[in-house]
Amino acid sequence: MAETTVIDDGKKSEAFVLSPEKLRRQRIAKFIGEGFLLVVASFVAVVVLFIFYFVAVDAIPFFQQRGFAEFFTSTSWYPADEPGEFGALAIIYGSGMVTIGSALIAVPLGISAAICLSDVLPFSVRQYAKPVIEMLAAIPSVAYGFFALVIFAPLLQNYGGPILMWAWWLIAGPFVLLAVIVVGDVLTSGNDDSSKRKTMRAVLTGVLSIIAVVFLYWAGSALNAIQILSGTNALNVSLILSFMALPTIVSVSEDSLQAVGRELREGSYALGATRAETLVKTVLPAASSGILAAVILGIMRAIGETMVVWMASGNSSHIPDPWYNYLDSIRTLTATIAGDMGEADQVTGSARYHVLFAMGLLLLVFSFFSNLISERIVVRQRKILSGE
Amino acid sequence: MSSSKNKSIAGASGSSRRERTIDIVNRRLAKRYRIEKRFRFYGLCSIIVSMVFLAVLLTSIVSNGYSAFFQTYVRLDITLDSAMLDRENPGKSNFQAIIKQSINKLYPEVEDRKSKRELYALFSSGAAFQLRDLVMRHPDLIGTTVSLWVPADDDVDMLMKGYIKRSVAENERRLSDRQLGWIDRLADQDRIEKRFNVTFFTAGDSREPELAGIWGAVKGSFFTLLVTLVLSFPIGLAAAVYLEEFAPKNLATDFIEVNINNLAAVPSIVFGLLGLAVFLNFFGMPRSTPLVGGLVLMLMTLPTIIIASRAALKAVPPSIREAALGVGSSKMQMVSSHVLPLALPGMLTGTIIGMAQALGETAPLLMIGMVAFIVDIPGGFTDPAAVMPVQIYLWADSPERAFLERTSAAILVLLAFLVLMNAAAVIMRKRFEKRW
Secondary structure (H helix, E strand, O other), X not given: OHHHHHHHOHHHHOOOOOOHXXXXXXXXXXXXXXXXXXXXXXXXXXXXXXXXXXXXXXXXXXXXXXXXXXXXXXXXXXXXXXXXXEOOHHHHHHHHXXXXXXXXXXXHHHHHHHHHHHHHOOHHHHHHHHHHHHHHHHOOHHHHHHHHHHHHHHHHHHHHHHHHHHHHHHHHHHHHHHHHHHHHHHHHOOXXXXXXHHHHHHHHHHHHHHHHHHHHHHHHHHHHOOOOOOOOOHHHHHHHHHHHHHHHHHHHHHHHHHHOOHHHHHHHHHOOOOHHHHHHHHHHHHHHHHHHHHHXXXXXXXXXXXXXXXXXXXXXXXXOOOOOOOOOOEOOHHHHHHHHHHHHHHHOOOHHHHHHHHHHHHHHHHHHHHHHHHHHHHHHHHHHHHHO | XXXXXXXXXXXXXXXXXXXXXXXXXXXXXXXXXXHHHHHHHHHHHXXXXXXXXXXXXXHHHHHHHHHHHEEEEEEEEEEOOOOOOOOOOHHHOOHHHHHHHHHHHHXXXXXXXXXXXXXXXXXXXXXXXXXXXXXXXXXXXXXXXXXXXXXXXXXXXXXXXXXXXXXXXHHHOOOOHHHHHHHHHHHXXXXXXXXXOHHHHHOOOOOOHHHOOOHHHHHHHHHHHHHHHHHHHHHHHHHHHHHHHHOOOOHHHHHHHHHHHHHHHOOHHHHHHHHHHHHHHHOOOOOOOHHHHHHHHHHHHXXXXXXXXXXXXXXXXXXXXXXXXXXXXXXXXXXXXXXXXXXXXXXXXXXXXXXXXXXXXXXXXXXXXXXXXXXXXXXXXXXOOOOHHHHHHHHHOOOOHHHHXXXXXXXXXXXXXXXXXXXXXXXXXXXXXXXX
């Protein structure tokens, strides 16, 4: 064949085999390029250590000066006094309070929305529903803060009682109804005779629902009588934060629901389960760890949020009385950092300046560990699912 | 539940009338379907709740904000008396006095000092600056009479927009009955009119709502984002390429990966603390500048960009890489001329989303002093500047009713930018995304 002669030709083969010179150059290019990329990539990792270092360096002087006890156990926060008092317990409590409050709203809402998006809605609806929820994440926090401060707070202040009553009816109503039905079912299921069971159930359900309505009405009118003194309170902030955390919870849980493969779902259908049963008994347990991770991420978003709390939480550093009173104004770690730094910065080096870094360190450590936990959980789920 | 089912099955088989399993299943079927329906209803409810919240949020902001795009102007006939204006050096003249003179001409009956002060309060202090600009540009106007539309005070504006009610008792109103009468006279003479609010888009911040604009903040945001983009895109891209294409599987790589996720989880305010401690106090960079703001936001957007870029690189199929290596290219050549171009649209999408996040971020910028009241429009990276969200925050704190509508309008502008950016990202993803 003609080609053999071409390959025999020394000059032609040079085009395919690199000369040692060229090979060396390429190796050097590879070395330099890869080294450069490695340096850049580790820069990102170093930044985290950097953040820890610089925040800690400015936080440690505070603990050296004042010790740990005051910061974590005292509730008197008077940083501007001379000498100042730096008890952050009430502030830490406030952070915890809005976080729990927002989680109470966002977690059930987010998980049911995620289930609905991933398994219940048809694709044509889902296509439009998902971007809408994601849009909640795109709205800047200062816009939420403005809404909470200028629109929602006056509303709460003026119509607090009726709003609470309506919310109570809307949220508790369906749950109580469900409870009545379930309790009626459970209490009568022991009876074998079907006609007797039906009448028993009807009577029982009727009695229970009367009790339920009375209870709902009683609690509703109690709520209606409540006067909210200030619209900038923990409830306001919790509600707004819950909607800010919602997109995180929805999208991460939806991902983990999607990660549960078709096999499990179809297996469950094949056994005769309805869609609801498949979801509750098969898909949710399989995706539970991913959903847990979603909840952790959502909670972190709520803890780390600054603008909404700073604008609409009232910023008074005391533990509400009684301790679960969400209608009282509170103060959080992030809001304290944002609010006090302006004045404290003028006296760089004082305890007043360093205490804010101590709070930053607290936030940082908390977010760090929550992130590690959620990551562990996600990795474990992936391993379990792929192992099956 | 399961125990009761067992019991009923056992009871059925024990009874004389033999019951088949299918009957038991059928009996419960209706109830199971009911549960199914209820279940769907709850899921739908939660989605509807979030949609309703979004709708309420947006409508309340729009309904509060749209009126700020219009502003009440008053027509004044101003005699540019050459006695009061220095032809050689017109900028130094007392324009405030000229404006007052022409206001007096409209209301000759107002004489005592107290009522005059009330009268002047109807007109914005910006009128004098407007006149000064006009005379500086056209010195030949001196000696003539010009008819000029000057901005009215924010209280007049609020009255014209219906936010100040005439029915409220006089002492609870920001405008007295006498002032209302003067305003009505202006209206009768067709001297008062709502016009498109150009000032809002061209001016910097101001203590007077009718003179305040967002241009300074828009420019500040632009410079800040430019710094962020220039730094974070190359770094994010390089880190993603390394992690996806070159990194060996070892502890160091794991460490980098974990830290990128940790960086994404750091609360934004802590980035502000870092910026304060490092860039301002340690390196001594100037406060409240786009440079420092951009650096802080760069750290915040890096994880977003890296994570999106890695996803884009992962989406390039191995066959492309193998083909490139197969024809003899080095790994570097393979990445730079085959993998990167294919992954670039995805990376850019991630970058745009990261930039949109940075554009909406407020808290860390408060820490580095970008919360200062800045009137001048920034001209560069080291000029003190405000950014859009911070401007919104500052206005939201102001007590004047007129600032409330301007805050909402500024949020609308910011949202428009964000929607544009996100839409660009979505379109880009749709357009260039390849399905392999």
